[in-house]
Amino acid sequence: MTTAEPLSDFLMLPPRLDNTAELLAASARRRGLAVEQLAGPAVPDRLRRAPGGHLYGGPAFAAAVAAELDLVLLEPADDWLARLPYEYTRREITLTTLGEARWSRTPMFVKQPRDKTLPAGVYADGSRLPGNHGLSADTSVLVSDIERSYSSGEVVTPRPSSVAREDGVRGVPVPAGGDRGGVVAFADRRAR
Template sequence: MTIAAPVADFLVLPPRLDSTAELLAESARRRGLAVEHLPSPSVPAQLRQARGGHLYGGPNFAAAVASDLDLAMLEPADDWLVQLPYEYTRRDITLTTLAEARWLRTPTFVKPPRDKTLTAGVYADGSRLPRAERYHPDTPVLVSEIVTFLVEYRLFVLDATVHAASRYATNGRLDPAPLDAGPHRAAVLDFAASLLGACAASLPSAVVVDVGLASNADRGDEHWAVVEANMAWFSASYAANPDRVLDVVLRAAGPRDRLTPRDHAFTGPPALFG
């Protein structure tokens, strides 16, 4: 397969396309960007010489190609959720290692900060976590008290503003729908405005933040809370407007020479998960 060097900005996609990648490809072509669907996680010589690259794909793919494309990949910090004021999390959360989490002796929710290699969920105790030989003992994990999210929304954030959004789950089950189609639009945007007004400096300028209406059985109340933050270049769009999602993705994974000073703290070589 011969790939000619693009003469303008282009979007690189991984060998296996999900529905979000396909929607973003269509959106990119509509606005005149070349779309390069790579057959393997390696960059052809013509693309290495090009400028103006952007990326959508998983962490392993990004780790393999970002350097050759000279991309700056924006990522939230592993401890971002831990550092949030309690009013935005409404639960106790700790960042620790998988080795330390194995000592847990009570039911706890455990998840990786950003990647999806370790299955997130409620574990009866630390002995139920995946076998040690599958993961390095220093693998970071977030440990939190158990809450139930009644409904969850994905927010694509650009410059501290919700640029695109979608519901993605109801009662823990996948249930995508446009933000405007449900009854929580005003509540979601009000909560997001408060969160981003207080904490925008702790996030990249282009990022995904998931929020939800949570219920705590012990307290008997419902409240809006942050679920997590993720890399926009590795997040499903669900029912969000793909043209506006693409705006966020292009900023989140774009040419290093366009990186703004505020985003330097949120870049680095993408971690190789697996």
């Protein structure tokens, strides 16, 4: 039985790829890196502790494979997006708590900075935030304003961390049970 030669200069990806992973994979290949997509959290022997490894994936995947790759995970502070200059986000973004966000009575885009337990999306107001995810009131969330795109009629919010349309905006559906009419009315007032 022969063992494959250890790999160096590679990008490891999770089992499920998102748009960012696909873009990173294409870029890595152009730069001569091997791209390895794992089927699960088990790292193949030839990749364990191999030099030149790079990792892209969500927090759970990264935590499961980082030690076997001899990588230390770097995570930005929860407020890194909120601290970016307005020119990069084109939005006022605030780091707050889920408890504080529940008091808001205006439409908003809400997401957790790291974990994805709370569904990221547009909420008509804080009372519409889901309460059945076992999250405490002190859970950190990022909150930003929303606007309406008159070209498409969609309620939209910029997504600086993902691939977006050429104008930098991506449509966000109002969650099931959400007050689409209230969100659209707010966006209409904001656009005037």
